[in-house]
Amino acid sequence: MNKNPLNKGILTENAVGIGTVTPEMLEARARELALIAGRVPVQPSEVDYEQARRELTGGTEIDEDVQILEALPESERWDLVPGSAGHQTEDSLGEDEDSEGRSESAQLVEEGIKEAEHDQMLQAARAAEAKDQHEA
Secondary structure (H helix, E strand, O other): OOOOHHHOOOOEEOOEEOOOOOHHHHHHHHHHHHHHOOOOOOOOOHHHHHHHHHHHHOOOOOOHHHHHHHHOOHHHHOOOOOOOOOOOOOOOOOOOEOOOOOEHHHHHHHHHHHHHHHHHHHHHHHHHHHHHHHHO
């Protein structure tokens, strides 16, 4: 079953479609993340670049090791009752649902909330930086 491609990265930024992610977009997002983290001078770290790449391209938000463990069937991660084989039923997601069972509308709402939170943190960090420069 093909997964819904809707949840594969940012679709819009400030209500404008972003299109293909460019290195400049990645650099700008990483700088925003460094500013939000309060690094002065604003110098993005490798972690900032990785997070920016995940945000813009729809990568997972969890560590690769954790993702690998999560991908294993429950029976291979943990045997709750020794000797119990159990069975796994097939996922029955609707066409417009992602792997977490969220509808397209819910996915769009969550994306909008995340982008709004990012914008608020960025504005607060910029205001704090401007205040610090004014006081200096």
